[in-house]
Amino acid sequence: MKHKNNSTAIPNYQLKSGCLMPVLGMGTWKLTGKPCEKAVRWGLELGYTHIDTSDDYMNEEWIGKAIWGLDRSRLFITSKVDDSKLHRNDLIQSCKETLEKLGTKYVDLYLIHRLNPTVPIEESMEAMEELVKRSRVRSVGISNFNIAGIQRAIKATQVPVCNNQIKIHPYHYPSNIVEYCKKNGIVVTAYSPLDTGEIVDDDLLTQIGKKYRRSAPQVSLRWLLENGLIVIPKASSKNHLIENRNIFNWNLSDEDSAKLTQSSRESWRG
Numbered sequence: 001m002k003h004k005n006n007s008t009a010i011p012n013y014q015l016k017s018g019c020l021m022p023v024l025g026m027g028t029w030k031l032t033g034k035p036c037e038k039a040v041r042w043g044l045e046l047g048y049t050h051i052d053t054s055d056d057y058m059n060e061e062w063i064g065k066a067i068w069g070l071d072r073s074r075l076f077i078t079s080k081v082d083d084s085k086l087h088r089n090d091l092i093q094s095c096k097e098t099l100e101k102l103g104t105k106y107v108d109l110y111l112i113h114r115l116n117p118t119v120p121i122e123e124s125m126e127a128m129e130e131l132v133k134r135s136r137v138r139s140v141g142i143s144n145f146n147i148a149g150i151q152r153a154i155k156a157t158q159v160p161v162c163n164n165q166i167k168i169h170p171y172h173y174p175s176n177i178v179e180y181c182k183k184n185g186i187v188v189t190a191y192s193p194l195d196t197g198e199i200v201d202d203d204l205l206t207q208i209g210k211k212y213r214r215s216a217p218q219v220s221l222r223w224l225l226e227n228g229l230i231v232i233p234k235a236s237s238k239n240h241l242i243e244n245r246n247i248f249n250w251n252l253s254d255e256d257s258a259k260l261t262q263s264s265r266e267s268w269r270g
């Protein structure tokens, strides 16, 4: 794969499965068709290697076009199975379709998108185990799970639950879930790290960013990284992809980090 930039390499977290997961990925919700293909290609040129998708984003085949011909071992692809497909056969079939659309033999991480109370988690996790055994899935995870759900998922399977993908940004920080995951060796991914675009002009983030000549989105992403999280901002614009890529060669001061932590505590009503 060609990397046209010289920006700092993206570090990884090691998952319980042993796989390495880059701490910055490209979110792709609401990106479809040619704009999706184009954005993913730009991201790859900028050195992103981690792509986050889902069976219900309607973009897996466009991501497949963007990654076609690349060295698969250098990519980290996450997909998710919808909560309407959590019975064994549906889950296995859904993964098969995901792999066909992406044009790949395996996904690096496969997540249960959200808990479905009408399907026993044991059945879904058994199907996940089967996919790992068949080398269709490298690591198994969950998304939108609260602590009770995480406990059930862990209990339901022999394979390690490696990742929980949940909504996190400086004004929505479910610290109890984050801490529980960390204690249990589950790496946490912050989805909607820019609150789906709502905090890109936020006053506090902008004010902090001025000191570092960084934008509000960069401050949010950097703060999340410094909290030990994986971030997957979605950007369809090349400039946004570039900006979000540049969050590694600088740090927030303890004082600024504390301001954001304080604000996140005040705004969290979980």
Ligand SMILES: NC(=O)c1ccc[n+]([C@@H]2O[C@H](COP(=O)([O-])OP(=O)(O)OC[C@H]3O[C@@H](n4cnc5c(N)ncnc54)[C@H](OP(=O)(O)O)[C@@H]3O)[C@@H](O)[C@H]2O)c1
Binding pocket: 026, 027, 028, 029, 030, 052, 053, 113, 143, 144, 165, 166, 190, 191, 192, 193, 194, 195, 196, 197, 198, 200, 215, 217, 218, 232, 233, 234, 235, 236, 237, 239, 240, 241, 243, 244
């Ligand atoms: N597991 C789940 O249930 C779940 C739920 C939601 C999201 N997700 C995942 O998380 C990803 C990210 O969350 P999200 O899509 O809600 O949105 P987000 O990443 O929080 O925000 C995306 C918005 O911010 C804008 N933006 C990005 N970088 C920017 C920058 N540097 N400066 C200014 N604006 C910027 C984007 O604009 P442009 O597009 O115009 O560049 C877009 O409007 C999703 O795409 C998806 O992969 C998972």
